[in-house]
Amino acid sequence: MRGIYISARMRAVDFSAPSRLVQRAPRQILAGVCCVFTFGAAHAACPPSAIASLEKPGIGLRNGVDRGMLWRIERDGRTSWLYGTLHVGRGDWVRPGPTIQKALTQSDLLALELDSRDEATARTMAQPADPALVARVLSGERARRLERQNAEACVPPGTTSKLQPILQVTALAGLAGRADGLYPEFGVDETLAVSARNSSKPIVALENAADQLRVLTGESEDEEGQQIDAALDELESGKLRGQLKELADVWARSDAARLARYADWCDCLNTPAEQRLLKRLLDDRNPGLADGIERLHASGKGVFAAVGALHMIGPQGLPTLMASRGFTVTPVLTSAQEQTAVPMPALAAPSPAPRARGGKAVKGQRVQKGQKGAPAAAAKGGRPAAAAKAAPAAKGAKAPAKSAGKAPAKAPAAKGKVSR
Known part of the structure; x- marks a missing residue:
């Protein structure tokens, strides 16, 4: 089990969201990590809790910027969305960017891998394991590590x-990732869920907790033990922290090209066991996720499907699978970009647009439709009208109506193909 798979594994164990984000989450699934963060905040050697991290200089309420990978998918005259997320996050990532927020607002529902507030999900993940199994798998040096x-x-x-x-x-x-400001409490899926609930938007789970748990445990106790050993190796060496930070940086700048090559830099496919795990965590689950998204879309709903970003890459990634099902798939946020969130400005009443003498708009000021002093309408086909001076109209003649020309619409991507 490798750290780069954190996006698949973290969603299965969401003990951790603070009260501000998951106020109604079942106590039994929150108890463990609530204790962890309370303990951590009491000792200087421990990383601050998620809430305490917000008190650091430079962290606070900020304008959201667009992060992550977003695709628009269209079929049957309806639009849905694929959004590649990260299941950990930083405090200043809590507010979605404008493109993400607009797509979510325009959608009828939010589809997640799991809904962390669902009672059945909480019970499954908090279910005590068989003590005999725990004793067999976690014994000797493994237990001490x-x-x-x-x-x-x-x-x-x-x-x-x-x-x-x-x-x-x-x-x-x-x-x-706490030392680098990355917390499960600020996971992108959870913050999207908060935004959806605040607007009374339905949330639908594409998977169930029991199936995810089976994926994580593997096919035998021996395989589960091997995954635990690999994870402990990465924790002890600090490698897991580096992998998680790299993945977070790639996600934050919407670098889909870098993410698509992650097998080249993750150092996580070195053994047959690791390769089987990757297939089980991603490729084997993707068809089921695609089925759920397609079913919701076919029911007449616009779907905002937010799942781990690693589910978006490769020939079995969700964009490719949806294209094979007849959807037109168009990248929206997939190019590497550097963005900086800025503090929220104070709200102020809008100032009236500046006007030049005679009622004409100031040079460089965008003129609203129907505004006095608007420039001549564009010529047919959306091209600018000639700058020639118009002849005066005959006395008593009716002045021709002005019409704003429109730019030609961009040709849509071919149905069933991924637009590049």
């Missing part, structure tokens, strides 16, 4: 000890 990593992460003894062994180490993996 896990205990040391819990101590280093400021997790009180026994906090996660009753959970499925793979979930115990997954919870630790989710804490590896």
